[in-house]
Amino acid sequence: MTKAKTNRLEALKMIISSQELGSQNELLNALSREGYYLTQATLSRDLKQLKVAKAASMNGKYVYVLPNETMYRRVKTPRRASDMQLVSGFLSINFSGNMGVIRTRPGYASSIAYNIDNSDVPDVLGTIAGDDTIFIVVKEGADYDDVIDELSYIIPDIDNYER
Incomplete structure (x- = not known):
């Protein structure tokens, strides 16, 4: 297409x-x-x-x-x-251990997860996406602020999210 x-x-x-x-x-x-x-x-x-x-x-x-x-x-x-279409769809991100959950507007999760998986994000091992939620696996011991900084190249709105 x-x-x-x-x-x-x-x-x-x-x-x-x-x-x-x-x-x-x-x-x-x-x-x-x-x-x-x-x-x-x-x-x-x-x-x-x-x-x-x-x-x-x-x-x-x-x-x-x-x-x-x-x-x-x-x-x-x-x-x-x-x-x-200019809106990224990102709503929030939260971490627990080496896992993270990204919330998006309905319908945006799969495209954001695809972009994460196909970019060089050193501290993210992979993602699983639903309709409005992305599950990310973060490398053991990675700093959450570093992960957010790395993701900011893919999700510009993540910089505005209060950590």
């Missing part, structure tokens, strides 16, 4: 999770406001690939929804999808 398509699908997921849209035309308009210009046929293929469905909203209107609502919960104040 190309980077452009990956970015488009991510924007589509953000739009669906932040707005109540009931037609493909509304989705196409929302995507064009984000700088994605595509045909209805391409949108249909994207919706099928993402397994998007329609469901009744609180007001009874049928709107597009993602298959796993915990992954992209509806936000109360809609923002541009491109703005939402």
Whole structure:
């Protein structure tokens, strides 16, 4: 999958999770406001690939929804999808012994864990990710502040976290 398509699908997921849209035309308009210009046929293929469905909203209107609502919960104040993509998703990190738990926004854990596992973080042996939680194994005797400093290259928001 190309980077452009990956970015488009991510924007589509953000739009669906932040707005109540009931037609493909509304989705196409929302995507064009984000700088994605595509045909209805391409949108249909994207919706099928993402397994998007329609469901009744609180007001009874049928709107597009993602298959796993915990992954992209509806936000109360809609923002541009491109703005939402700039957020790292990091929420907190805590340690116990040689283990750590990183909490993220729903849907962000696997991509952050992937980045940790594919970077040279000397004090982290590996990760296991769920939807909003990452379990990390830290080298025995590693200093937690050093681990956080090493992770700051992957998770910029971690610098703002109170230790």
